[in-house]
Amino acid sequence: MTSLPIEAILPALKEALRVRTSTVLVAPPGAGKTTRVPLALLNEPWLAGRRIIMLEPRRLAARSAARHMAVSLGEAVGETVGFRVRLETRVGPSTAIEVVTEGVLTRRLQADPALEDVGLVIFDEFHERSLAADLGLALCLQSQALLREDLRILVMSATLDAEPVAALLGDAPIIASEGRPFSVDTRYLERRTEGTMEAQVARTVREALLNDEGDILVFLPGMKEIRRVEARLVEMGVGTGKVRICPLHGGLPLDAQDRAIAPCPPGIRKVVLATSIAETSLTVEGIRVVVDSGLMRVPRFSPRTGMSRLETVPVSRASADQRRGRAGRLGPGVCYRLWTQPEDLRLAPRSAPEILEADLAPLALELAAWGIKDPGELQWLDPPPAAAFLHARELLIQLGALEADGQRGTGGLITPQGRRMAEAGLHPRLAHMVLQAIPMGLGKVACRLAAILSERDFFRDGGVRRDADLRLRLEALDGNFRDSEDVGAAFGVAVDLAARRRILAEASALQRAFGLRDEPCDEKSEAYVASQPEKVLPVFMEEDVCRSDRWESCVDACGLLLAFAFPDRIGQRRPDGRFLLRNGRGAAFADVQPLCNSPYLVAAELDDQGPESRIILAAPVESEDLERYFGGQIEKERLVVWERSSQAVRARQRERLGALVLRERSLADVEPEAIQKALLAGVREEGLAILSWTKAARQFQERLQFMARWDDDWLDASDEALLAKLEDWLGPHLYGMKSRNDLQRLDVREILEATLTWDRRRELDECAPTHILVPSGRRVPIDYGTPEAPVLAVRLQEMFGLKDTPRICRGRVPLTLHLLSPAQRPVQVTQDLASFWRDAYFEVRKDLKGRYPKHYWPEDPREAIPTSRVRPDR
Structure with a gap:
């Protein structure tokens, strides 16, 4: 058996697992951790005849790892070493090491929380931080804490930030392997060139075939890009003769996946076009050159919409290093990175854990089957986001997997239907x-x-x-x-x-x-x-x-x-x-x-x-x-609402499935209170302008606002305040009304006045009169449009003989006088009439006498006879 770098630290790893129940192992790609560690631990005394379960994030990696270990023992898969993946199981009665995908471990834990026949669980390539791996580790930690103190947990990775994981495992020891020191010559683009990513990849592959030795591993984001690059290479003449093009992705048949990772016959070179499936665990024989597109495809889940989508994003620093390491497993290699060095500096340190961006419905169902409602009851490296987890529970309630307890997203225990759903995988x-x-x-x-x-x-x-x-x-x-x-x-x-x-x-x-x-x-x-x-x-x-x-x-x-x-x-x-x-x-x-x-x-x-x-x-x-x-979920509702298009209240009965209206019909017999409520809602929606505001009504409102401005005992009568109190002042007058036309018949002034007691009406007339008698004998209206300063607009000649500014509100508020010319144009605005007569009148008199010579312009306005005509009657 070939010596691998991981063997140097196996004694330390064995000792760590002898005295502790949890350990973290960090080893770079090619060190041999996946295939050598389980075999090295197979005969440890603490295992006590129990099995080792090793998790791999992908089916192809699980099958490949099991096959390599079985070959090293001179056995067939299914004897000492076997595997369990979706749709395929190769284990036997003597199997001591099971390589499984992560969902298989979850099913096993749900069936046997204590893992009675398991002595060690290995989480391989944990740096990928898949949702199933995070869940499996959380469940194993609780099982270890409550049911199996002797259960060993080993977390292995090539690029993992080990300290947080070690802390999660109770300050577990960290064992590090240096790996094999083969150098990899990393080459970047000098600058971005025009054309598609696939065209750039194909050109780089052809360059590597001409200039470098060994097989080539190309990392692409997905199957679509693999097909396009393969087609371009075929157009260039690559893939015939002594060069084979081998796609490698999870959607291929098993025999095609095996061909891609197997060594080529002598004299034949191989170009493997792979997704991120080839980043870790999997050994692709003969690779000396890596061409990295710098892209990967990841799922993104939106709690807002409840939908997932695949996004193509730049690789992280950790993934890029993993990919480059593939070129240095057998000897010195070359890595072509199809991005520039300045772009390289901007790469994220590592990819976001799947638990932070994935659909959490499967996780929420597994936790419910485990008997957990709140994820906080478990230990997580990164806890599930609250919004996504809430959405997941709401979906499970809708599917009948969880009992609804009346509060949004807070479904209770798992139902029999939910347990059968969880068992289905x-x-x-x-x-x-x-x-x-x-x-x-x-x-x-x-x-x-x-x-x-x-x-x-x-x-x-x-x-x-x-x-x-x-x-x-x-x-x-x-x-x-x-x-x-x-x-x-x-x-x-x-x-x-x-x-x-x-x-x-x-x-x-x-x-x-x-x-x-x-x-x-x-x-x-x-x-x-x-x-x-x-x-x-x-x-x-x-x-x-x-x-x-x-x-x-x-x-x-x-x-x-x-x-x-x-x-x-x-x-x-x-x-x-x-x-x-x-x-x-x-x-x-x-x-x-x-x-x-x-x-x-x-x-x-x-x-x-x-x-x-x-x-x-x-x-x-x-x-x-x-x-x-879905009849049980269809809601029947009676709607009495303001319909903006018809400017009237409409009453309907609807049958609704969520936001979908399945059936609707008009209602004739509707409670007057419901109509009144809808009509008031219509007034709020349209604004007070929907009512018929006469000049007298608007002046009455302004007088009320004036009183509220100068007397705290009076209520605010602004449009905003009236809209807020519609039920109090407008509601009692809406009986029998349904439409805008009905509202237009209301006398708003009379309605507002009805809100005042007799004493308040008298106080309003005394303090905020509608008109004031000016010296000429004419009653002039007061404009209360500005409550702070009511306006009296009157011709200057009508104010002759009045020495001071008239006041209202029991003498507290002077009127703002707009003194007008005979043509009704303002010639002076003042709140101090005495000062105007004394200081400014004489200049104004000169101007007015020139423009209106026939009119009466006395030298002393304070003693003159007021008039509303050209000259006063004598």
């Missing part, structure tokens, strides 16, 4: 869909639909690619189609044959897990009694509900099944062809297609970008099915 949405479908005779089609939604779309290109109808995908899984060419010919679309096979295998595995026979769904289906002791789900009986009187075929029930999984994304067509979803969000198709005309549909996949989400996958659903299967 599917996302809670999909598990709920299958469980609802089985009694309806739709179990098989639900399993197929769940498999489609769990994998990538196998419709890739062609005319149907933009068609979002999921029924087409279900039809394309029909066994009558032998290969992708048959499917393509039938649907006018290029088909990913490997993805189609994987989906069919996943659907079959789901049927077995749910105890369903593999029969056509439109035939009578009966469950069979399974004898496997590991079966965790109860056996269901399927009733023959899939008949011609319900659906022409089970495919036509696709929309209803989706509604069980995505009740918040049931959509109702708007007049313009867009859709309103049950959760209140808007959604639309990117282009015109048949589903645009569906009155109702269910959106299974949305892109959650912009104010309206783009619908990617959906199926139509009948309103009758919504009423039949």
